[in-house]
Amino acid sequence: MTAAFSKLPSVDKLLLASADLISIYGRTEVKHSFQKALMQRRANATNENPNALNADAGSAIEIIEAIKRQVTQILDRENAAKLVPVINLTGTVLHTNLGRAELPETAINAIQQVAMGFSNLEYDLQTGQRGDRDSHVEDLLRKITGAEAATVVNNNAAAVLLTLNTLAANKQVPVSRGELVEIGGSFRIPEVMQRAGCHLVEVGATNRTHLKDYEQQINAETALLMKVHTSNYEILGFTQAVSDKDIATLADQHHIPSVSDLGSGTLVDLSKWGLPYETTVTDTLKAGIDVVTFSGDKLLGGPQCGIIVGSSALIKQIKSNPMKRALRVDKMTIAALYEVLKLYLDPDTLCQNIPTLRYLTKPLADIREMADSLVEPFTNCLAGIADVTTSPCESQIGSGSLPIDLLASYSLKITPLQPSDSSLTNLLARFRKLPTPVIGRLKDGSIYFDLRTLKNPSQLIDQLDKLPK
Numbered sequence: 414m415t416a417a418f419s420k421l422p423s424v425d426k427l428l429l430a431s432a433d434l435i436s437i438y439g440r441t442e443v444k445h446s447f448q449k450a451l452m453q454r455r456a457n458a459t460n461e462n463p464n465a466l467n468a469d470a471g472s473a474i475e476i477i478e479a480i481k482r483q484v485t486q487i488l489d490r491e492n493a494a495k496l497v498p499v500i501n502l503t504g505t506v507l508h509t510n511l512g513r514a515e516l517p518e519t520a521i522n523a524i525q526q527v528a529m530g531f532s533n534l535e536y537d538l539q540t541g542q543r544g545d546r547d548s549h550v551e552d553l554l555r556k557i558t559g560a561e562a563a564t565v566v567n568n569n570a571a572a573v574l575l576t577l578n579t580l581a582a583n584k585q586v587p588v589s590r591g592e593l594v595e596i597g598g599s600f601r602i603p604e605v606m607q608r609a610g611c612h613l614v615e616v617g618a619t620n621r622t623h624l625k626d627y628e629q630q631i632n633a634e635t636a637l638l639m640k641v642h643t644s645n646y647e648i649l650g651f652t653q654a655v656s657d658k659d660i661a662t663l664a665d666q667h668h669i670p671s672v673s674d675l676g677s678g679t680l681v682d683l684s685k686w687g688l689p690y691e692t693t694v695t696d697t698l699k700a701g702i703d704v705v706t707f708s709g710d711k712l713l714g715g716p717q718c719g720i721i722v723g724s725s726a727l728i729k730q731i732k733s734n735p736m737k738r739a740l741r742v743d744k745m746t747i748a749a750l751y752e753v754l755k756l757y758l759d760p761d762t763l764c765q766n767i768p769t770l771r772y773l774t775k776p777l778a779d780i781r782e783m784a785d786s787l788v789e790p791f792t793n794c795l796a797g798i799a800d801v802t803t804s805p806c807e808s809q810i811g812s813g814s815l816p817i818d819l820l821a822s823y824s825l826k827i828t829p830l831q832p833s834d835s836s837l838t839n840l841l842a843r844f845r846k847l848p849t850p851v852i853g854r855l856k857d858g859s860i861y862f863d864l865r866t867l868k869n870p871s872q873l874i875d876q877l878d879k880l881p882k
């Protein structure tokens with residue numbers, strides 16, 4: 414055994430032979446990996462198989478090379494980027510698990526600029542005094558939405574939490590039973606209310622809520638009236654909800670604020686481009702609602718953030734809540750949001766410039782043409798494995814936006830020649846192992862790649878030869 418151990422090189426010898434590895438991963442990391450590899454070999458030899466070290470039979474140089482190969486593999490694997498770009502062909506444009514909105518180029522450049530060095534994030538260049546990070550986007554938000562004031566936090570969940578905690582802690586908030594939504598599992602209105610320190614008062618019924626239901630619940634303990642956009646479902650049939658205007662008027666009569674969690678944050682009327690109408694932030698404010706909260710990375714098409722707009726007095730109160738400090742956004746978000754908002758000043762070019770809106774309004778003929786052009790390369794790549802055709806399909810907007818409405822689209826349809834559940838999931842998994850993983854959707858025995866969100870076909874075709882066998 415001792416003789417076998419003595420065949421193992423020392424860590425110093427291994428390091429001497431590993432200048433290449435050290436230049437990539439650093440001496441400490443490489444040394445640590447060699448120590449682990451040597452320990453493992455010794456343990457294997459003593460525990461189970463005294464001959465294990467003989468597997469390294471060969472010259473000292475060959476043993477060093479073998480250990481180096483093992484360590485290189487481990488280091489390469491451990492140091493591979495964990496967060497990587499993927500190609501989203503799921504048919505869901507705003508996919509929360511795939512990072513939601515793709516940013517416009519101007520926003521990406523702005524992020525790079527502020528990331529590279531110092532900036533006037535909270536510094537007033539005119540006075541030389543301390544500034545306010547919201548100030549960089551507040552004017553644009555005011556202009557676009559018509560609000561008196563605005564502030565920005567980490568996401569819309571944070572916006573709702575901060576608003577409720579500021580305006581309603583230890584007090585009652587009546588909400589319609591039809592609006593007690595859950596969004597993506599961890600965001601549920603009743604639980605957020607509780608965390609914000611306020612008491613939810615359920616009003617009305619699941620399908621019908623009337624103004625008098627709110628009226629009956631208002632008392633000295635009522636902090637505000639709240640509406641929540643039922644983003645990811647719709648109640649159909651015998652329904653009744655109270656309008657923003659009626660809620661706002663009722664709140665005014667009782668001298669309490671009205672709040673609406675809009676979710677998606679549509680800043681322009683999307684029906685102009687043939688998309689379903691979604692209540693805009695401006696419409697909600699015009700109806701008299703005092704405070705509106707919405708996401709930056711849903712239909713707005715910007716960076717992840719939560720935006721709160723409304724009356725100056727209430728926004729001022731919200732901004733001075735110490736919780737704001739814990740929920741604030743960083744300089745890169747501000748930089749990106751500013752650039753995205755700037756694009757809203759020119760509605761005519763909006764759909765070209767904001768990727769989310771470009772994908773949502775992509776003409777069906779263009780999507781179909783893209784699908785057609787991919788049949789041949791995919792057929793060649795999957796010869797003997799799967800049948801490749803094109804097929805109409807339906808895209809979803811996603812992220813709880815406009816849940817009912819689907820958009821006519823076109824996809825590449827891939828059907829394994831020997832259909833089985835495992836051949837389908839295996840094939841889908843192989844596409845996920847491409848250098849830029851491709852994510853599709855399974856339906857009725859086929860894989861569907863919806864091409865609405867493909868930027869350009871070469872992105873996909875150029876890596877097909879790397880599809881794992």
Ligand SMILES: *Cc1c(COP(=O)(O)O)cnc(C)c1O
Pocket residue numbers: 568569570571573594596600641642643644645674675676677707708709718719812813
């Ligand atoms: C999406 C959504 C939220 C949460 O927004 P995030 O930006 O994902 O935190 C809250 N309320 C409604 C109504 C939503 O649609």
